[in-house]
Amino acid sequence: MNQHTQGLESSTPAETSTEMLYQLEDLPPMGVSVLLALQHILAAFAGIIAVPLVVCTALGFSVPQTSLVVSASIFVAGIATFIQSKGIGPVGARVPGMMGTDFTFVNPTIAVGSQFGMAGIVAATLSASLVEIVLSRFIKPLMRFFPPLITGTVVALIGITLLPVSMDWAAGGVGSENYGSLQNLSIACGVMALTLTIAHFGRGILRAAAVFIGMVVGYLVCIPLGLVNLSAVGDAPWFALPNIFAYGFHFNWASTLAFVPAYIVSTIGTVGIMMAIGQASGTTMSSKRVSGGCTGGRRGLGNRWCLWCWP
Numbered sequence: 001m002n003q004h005t006q007g008l009e010s011s012t013p014a015e016t017s018t019e020m021l022y023q024l025e026d027l028p029p030m031g032v033s034v035l036l037a038l039q040h041i042l043a044a045f046a047g048i049i050a051v052p053l054v055v056c057t058a059l060g061f062s063v064p065q066t067s068l069v070v071s072a073s074i075f076v077a078g079i080a081t082f083i084q085s086k087g088i089g090p091v092g093a094r095v096p097g098m099m100g101t102d103f104t105f106v107n108p109t110i111a112v113g114s115q116f117g118m119a120g121i122v123a124a125t126l127s128a129s130l131v132e133i134v135l136s137r138f139i140k141p142l143m144r145f146f147p148p149l150i151t152g153t154v155v156a157l158i159g160i161t162l163l164p165v166s167m168d169w170a171a172g173g174v175g176s177e178n179y180g181s182l183q184n185l186s187i188a189c190g191v192m193a194l195t196l197t198i199a200h201f202g203r204g205i206l207r208a209a210a211v212f213i214g215m216v217v218g219y220l221v222c223i224p225l226g227l228v229n230l231s232a233v234g235d236a237p238w239f240a241l242p243n244i245f246a247y248g249f250h251f252n253w254a255s256t257l258a259f260v261p262a263y264i265v266s267t268i269g270t271v272g273i274m275m276a277i278g279q280a281s282g283t284t285m286s287s288k289r290v291s292g293g294c295t296g297g298r299r300g301l302g303n304r305w306c307l308w309c310w311p
Contacts, residue, residue: 021208024095024281032205039212044098048077050165051101057174059113068246073101084293093285093293095277103161104265108258118247120255127251128259132267136294139271140287152272183225191218270294 022028028036049070056066080099087094105125113121135142170188171180178184195214199207206213222228274293278285 021204024283035205035209035212039209039215040098042215043211044077044100045074047162048073048100050162051103051106054103054165055106055109055113058110077101087292090292091295093274093277093289095274095281095283095285095289095293097273097277097293102262102266102269104262104269105259108262112252112255112258116250116252116255119250120252122247123249123251124255124259127256128263131260132263132270133295135264135267136291139291139294143271143287148275150268150272187218187221187227190221191215267294 027033052069052073053066056069061069077098077100081097084092084097084099085094086092109121109125112124116124168174170185172178172184176184191214194217195210198213199210202210219228270293271290274290275285277283278289
């Protein structure tokens with residue numbers, strides 16, 4: 001057993017550096033579960049919709065088209081998260097991992113979409129996803145190529161790639177009339193300071209709900225300042241059925257090959273994330289479990305594109 005696979009094959013649970021309120025299989029009280037689930041959704045929401053908003057803007061999609069992509073992305077992220085967390089047969093890592101969109105796919109998506117439209121993007125991402133599905137079956141022998149230095153760097157880069165988006169949104173959003181205003185930046189810094197303070201000094205459920213509390217306080221501050229407009233939410237229907245393959249399917253080898261490098265990077269990132277989740281939750285991540293995590297991510301991706309949304 002080499003040093004790179006030792007963490008995967010260890011028979012003892014991974015050590016955690018912070019005290020956990022609940023273990024992986026614990027069932028918190030209903031009120032706590034709802035609160036933490038809501039916080040998890042709100043924290044993941046921005047990351048899920050960021051990629052479709054960036055790409056839809058770059059490709060010049062209309063508002064209805066963009067709304068469809070964003071809605072489908074959120075819908076399938078929930079399905080993929082359930083599969084990843086609970087597991088279905090060999091699919092899913094069975095750890096609490098939120099599945100969402102990935103900035104790794106932004107450049108190939110824009111490149112393919114500018115030439116072949118949505119039909120080309122759908123075909124390319126579905127066909128190229130077979131690369132990661134195949135790689136997921138060989139995680140154990142491939143782990144020698146995924147040392148902690150590589151997986152850790154990839155996971156760090158995933159967070160770093162979100163910084164430009166978070167900075168733009170903290171400034172008011174690209175195209176906003178008051179972009180970069182003192183008001184916007186003050187609110188963003190205040191919410192961040194409050195969240196970090198609660199996370200550091202809080203105890204129990206207060207500390208666990210730091211992100212949720214920061215978001216709620218931020219909204220309450222923004223409402224009297226006229227920065228919250230919920231008219232579009234009020235006009236939207238309560239329920240709508242997904243539209244499968246709404247824009248067709250156009251296969252092209254060049255488009256498929258454009259996505260292959262992104263899937264390889266995604267595999268490395270998924271391995272790193274699964275290992276990080278295992279360490280944080282005190283769960284032993286065997287190669288089989290990590291393989292199921294990679295497969296779960298790509299199966300969810302396939303469902304996502306059938307419903308016309310983002311990888």
